[in-house]
Amino acid sequence: MNFPIYMDNASTTRTDPRVVEAMLPYFTEIYGNSASRNHAFGWAAEAGIDRAREQAASLIGAGPKEIVWTSGSTESNNLAIKGAAQMYAKAPMGEKSRGHIITCIIEHKAVLDPCKRLEREGFDVTYLEPGSDGIVTADLIRAAMRDDTILVTIMWANNEIGTINDIRSIGAVCREHGAVFHTDATQWVGKMPTDVERDNVDLMSWSSHKIYGPGGVGALYVRRRRPRVRLQAQIDGGGHERGMRSGTLNVSGIVGFGAACEICENEMESEGERLLALRLKLENGLKGLMDVVEVNGHSERRLPHLTNISFGFVEGESLMMGIKDIACSSGSACTSASLEPSYVLKGLGLGDELAHSSLRLSLGRWSTEEEVDFAINSIHQAVEHLRVLSPLFDLHNEGIDITKIVWQSH
């Protein structure tokens, strides 16, 4: 085993060496600008881009012309959300009541912040609260629909807790109401089977660095038929990507992204099964060794490789200190610049103590059973060490409900 062990694959992934291999010629041999139509360097680069477009489209059941290259999911989300809102606005800039948008409070900031900006620009936004299991249902969407709803944006799988929404049903509701449907599928695509036709998706974001491709590359799927979805460009310039996203393409990065998509498509099934077995081993191992260990979010409708676990009475940052051989993330406030605990966990209605006590462990292509065993053992030791120190654990052992205590503050 090599230390530290990487269990933060929901954050980013190691680039697959096969992807790097595919990219290499595009730095020093095929280095043309894919928009150069007048010479062989440009044509060769364009052929690489075309191939990648097919690989990306194939992974999601789309046509190659429906793929718009971006710099990653943040940009794809911005283009989809702002671009659709501005295109389908009910009133011009400067006026109020420009249209209604539906999203959810546990979306990624790259969805929430564009929505907030649109609110300032005269759009109405409904921020739905998921159930305590983290799931946004089609019924919730249906109940929030208004005559002026122009856009719904709901993530496919949540990046902190790994819960999966029923995108096909949500898409069907949007279609019924004539609202454009965008999904941030950053944590989903490449890991789970995706078919934008069957799943009723109009716009979909995903990112290369989450699926073993290089960083700084992403894609937005933009539906071209039944119905055709149009977007207001957010980056203007040379008119690349059919005017939706100007800028010379990152050829080597896109070629790598394409290769990563193809590998995911071929290996998804066996990889998913393997990772699910490892994740269950991890969760069951930890739950078997200690009391008050809760897996956050719906127990079955979740990604195979990601788990978010609260260890009662133990604070997340100090827990991370105790498992320094494992690279993972915490829902605890103290690990980030802000001291607020994770808004996603609080969005599920979790109390501050449990939100503070969580670890997100995300497995990946190179995770091994040996690493999972090591993680179980090391987390167990750290939790035990910290529970000895924890005043909350004492109160719990004395039978006092800590959620009912009002702390004296200063």
Next chain:
Amino acid sequence: MAYSEKVIDHYQNPRNVGSFGASNEVKERKDVGVGIVGAPECGDVMQLQIKVGDDGVIEDAKFKCFGCGSAIASSSLATEWIKGKSVDEALKIKNTRIVEELSLPPVKIHCSVLAEDSIRTAIEDYKRKNGKLDEADTGHAHAH
């Protein structure tokens, strides 16, 4: 975030962990003062108990902490510093000295404030139980 060696040492080998009995028992004991404080910034909780002799000297101190590594280190250090001091001397310990000793970065200053507050609250509890609390003792000021 990188932790100082002293923070790591207190985290790995915390000094004076524990309590002088269950919470309802220590409530009754006049020689024990209990301070439980929470940091509104981050929800962390620190508990400090002091055992005071007839001469007003802190004979023993125990802590428990639900908090970040810096909070654990601050409270562990606080127990070391107050043992053997009179309650009035212990009240003079300022969070800034803890910050210096542990090399805490600015976002972790409130963790040291928590330790200072827990000392003060424990001493107030002790004084209240013994009818020694006067108004002047309850005012306080931190250097944040």
